[in-house]
Amino acid sequence: MSEMNQPCHNCGTAPLRRAPGYENFFRVTSDCKPWPTGGQMGLCEACGLVQAVTDSRWENESREIYTRYDIYHQSGGIEQTVFNPATGKGRARSDAIVEGLTQTAKLPERGRLLDIGCGNGAFLRACSRSLAGWTFCGSEFDTRHRATVEAIPGVERLYSGSLAEIPGEFDVISLIHVLEHIPAPTTFLKQVVTKLKPGGWLLVEVPDCCINPFFLLVADHASHFSPGSLSTVVGGAGFEVLQAGDAWVAKEISLLARKPVGAAPAIPVCPPAQAEQTYNHWKFLNESIAKAKALASGGTLGIFGTSIGATWLDAQLTNVAAFFVDEDPHRVGKQHEGRPIHAVKDIPAGAIVFIVLPPALAQRIAERLRPIRPDVNFVTP
Ligand SMILES: [Zn+2]
Structure with a gap:
């Protein structure tokens, strides 16, 4: 079966409706490490399952990820x-x-x-x-x-x-x-x-x-x-x-x-x-990249979070973030991708912080943090 006709891995219906340009996204492993571009994502219109195209390339990548797996x-x-x-x-x-x-x-x-x-x-x-x-x-x-x-x-x-x-x-x-x-x-x-x-x-x-x-x-x-x-x-x-x-x-x-x-x-x-x-979230991901690129040209950029969204966007923008921000005390003071993880109180004055979380959640966090750090520009996707 050719790769373009790969059927739904759950119900067997072909073809999947592919997300255009998904293969250009960097990815993240489920234990939150950056992973290269080249994946495929699609929707099965028969059963409604959004899925990776689980071809032999995907199987090999998954095997490699589990070999190096590092929980929490x-x-x-x-x-x-x-x-x-x-x-x-x-x-x-x-x-x-x-x-x-x-x-x-x-x-x-x-x-x-x-x-x-x-x-x-x-x-x-x-x-x-x-x-x-x-x-x-x-x-x-x-x-x-x-x-x-x-x-x-x-x-x-x-x-x-x-x-x-x-x-x-x-x-x-x-x-x-x-x-x-x-x-x-x-x-x-x-x-x-x-x-x-x-x-x-x-x-x-x-x-x-x-x-x-x-x-x-x-x-x-x-x-x-x-x-x-x-x-x-x-x-x-x-x-x-x-x-x-x-x-x-x-x-x-x-x-x-x-x-x-x-x-x-x-x-x-x-x-x-x-x-x-x-x-349709692939469209939102493209918009987030464009927004972050514009922010990065405007000053010192930090990324709020150290999990999937944050790790992905940082890789997508070739490690543009100067620092990360996290509210989990187990993570503050450590490093993520070779850069420091700050508590909110330690964000450098005047910095731009992009909150790479789902929009509604990012909005709530921004509203809570702006009065605490009025000298920081918190931006939501
Ligand atoms: Zn299906």
Whole structure:
């Protein structure tokens, strides 16, 4: 099959509607390191999934990225802090997801949970703290974190083979930032469902690419999900989708589904408006480049943030930023791409700071910071 006719990796429909000029964008790895240009992105008009063209070049790049993978390297191995929009309180991302799961699913006193793609056990550790009567298994493609994961209270074992080799059935299976990496996710979930008890829960956490345009730049993500396309993918594997949205963690989709006890319900259809909004983010990315170029010619430029958008724009503008700005105390005082990460109070007077975040969020941050640092020009995309 020629590369231009590459079909949707999920439903097999061809051709994809390609995003023109995407191949000229620098990209970022999911562990937030710059990655070269040359990717391909498109929309499947049949199932609504915005996706990378997962050809052999993409497969080779992804393999190379995982070989060098360095989870949470920016904060010295500490999991990302997320902020509850209602209370403003910060906590580890895994704790926010476990709280959402336990409150919504009303889990019993005892049960068994499998975390697929468990990494160093951040999510299992949060589960272990709040599900005292439960036992846990992790699965991961390598065994480098085996000792760490198996030391978590309640963990039976870390498995590194295929799903079919894991003994028994589970009450909950979680996929935390895993499904977006896997081509043909519905096919994969059809294996996952066989490991769940009838009525068992599936928890999926992925980036919300409908809200955040910068997630389209992650080189090793096969799928750029919206809540609608994720629901289609999960429903297509025979699950009943109960909710999919960003109520638990901002900028992420938390999806909760059940393995039906009887017949599987109808597969949810991705709203076309969500598919179009997600796909059209490539236009916003072009506009952000143009805006940043104009700013860079006007004075000392800093970039607010040290994650995907910030890392991407800095690479796209050939490292034009003099410094980065972050409010996460784990990152302040360190370096990003060889330049300093300042706290807001340490931004040089008179500097221009481009807030490389989704527009609504960037706007809120700018409004909060302008009174604190009136001598800094905060600009939003
Ligand atoms: Zn499709």
